[in-house]
Amino acid sequence: MSSISHNLQAVRDRIATAATAAGRAPDAVLLLAVSKTFDAGAVAEAAAAGQHAFGENYLQEALDKMAAVKSLRPDLLLEWHFIGPIQSNKTRPIAEHFDWVHSVDRLKIAQRLAEQRPAHMPPLNVCLQVNISGEASKSGVAPAQLAELATQVATLPRLRLRGLMAIPEPAATEAAQREPLRAMREHLHALRAQGLDLDTLSMGMSGDLEAAVAEGATIVRIGTAIFGKRHYAD
Numbered sequence: 231m232s233s234i235s236h237n238l239q240a241v242r243d244r245i246a247t248a249a250t251a252a253g254r255a256p257d258a259v260l261l262l263a264v265s266k267t268f269d270a271g272a273v274a275e276a277a278a279a280g281q282h283a284f285g286e287n288y289l290q291e292a293l294d295k296m297a298a299v300k301s302l303r304p305d306l307l308l309e310w311h312f313i314g315p316i317q318s319n320k321t322r323p324i325a326e327h328f329d330w331v332h333s334v335d336r337l338k339i340a341q342r343l344a345e346q347r348p349a350h351m352p353p354l355n356v357c358l359q360v361n362i363s364g365e366a367s368k369s370g371v372a373p374a375q376l377a378e379l380a381t382q383v384a385t386l387p388r389l390r391l392r393g394l395m396a397i398p399e400p401a402a403t404e405a406a407q408r409e410p411l412r413a414m415r416e417h418l419h420a421l422r423a424q425g426l427d428l429d430t431l432s433m434g435m436s437g438d439l440e441a442a443v444a445e446g447a448t449i450v451r452i453g454t455a456i457f458g459k460r461h462y463a464d
């Protein structure tokens with residue numbers, strides 16, 4: 231087994247164990263393989279091992295990689311999720327090339343994605359990124375503004391608001407990790423109680439997968455545990 235397929239199996243096992251411990255079905259949690267900084271060959275290798283959904287943070291890198299994967303493996307039909315910060319002048323290629331966007335945190339971005347989503351494509355699945363740890367440097371809508379933004383985004387055409395995404399501040403213990411993740415779950419429940427039809431909590435990375443599944447994550451975004459340590463070029 232290659233290390234990517236070996237790692238993928240180990241991550242699937244972690245998800246299944248955490249889901250079972252929480253009384254949840256393992257298939258209620260979608261594994262999103264975060265392939266940023268890794269090349270098309272790594273994506274093709276993961277796909278050959280049965281991985282279907284891939285997450286990318288940097289637009290140009292993602293577009294180049296999608297094209298390269300297509301030429302390597304024209305038979306593959308993969309699902310692509312944009313999970314990085316969004317500049318408003320970069321929304322069109324996101325609307326044209328992705329199946330999901332997890333990092334919408336303001337109305338202007340959502341409006342542009344709605345206008346630019348091609349009519350022949352299915353609606354773009356959208357999550358609102360919440361700044362759940364209140365960090366000044368992090369993107370995400372403040373919890374106090376979440377309900378208003380969700381209500382507005384839910385009315386936009388060509389988008390389907392699916393739920394919420396967060397990148398909590400790292401914490402050392404599982405108990406500390408669970409606090410912001412639990413708050414995310416409560417925000418999702420509150421929005422559903424207001425009548426919004428939401429089914430997605432995108433949370434959990436390599437270091438807090440178990441805590442996220444325990445708190446109800448329906449998508450975990452895993453990079454390092456599948457592909458290894460990232461090396462950034464300057």
Ligand SMILES: *Cc1c(COP(=O)(O)O)cnc(C)c1O
Binds near residue numbers: 287454
């Ligand atoms: C890089 C990244 C991940 C994956 O993180 P790992 O710790 O490598 O699993 C998940 N979500 C977002 C938004 C990321 O930028």
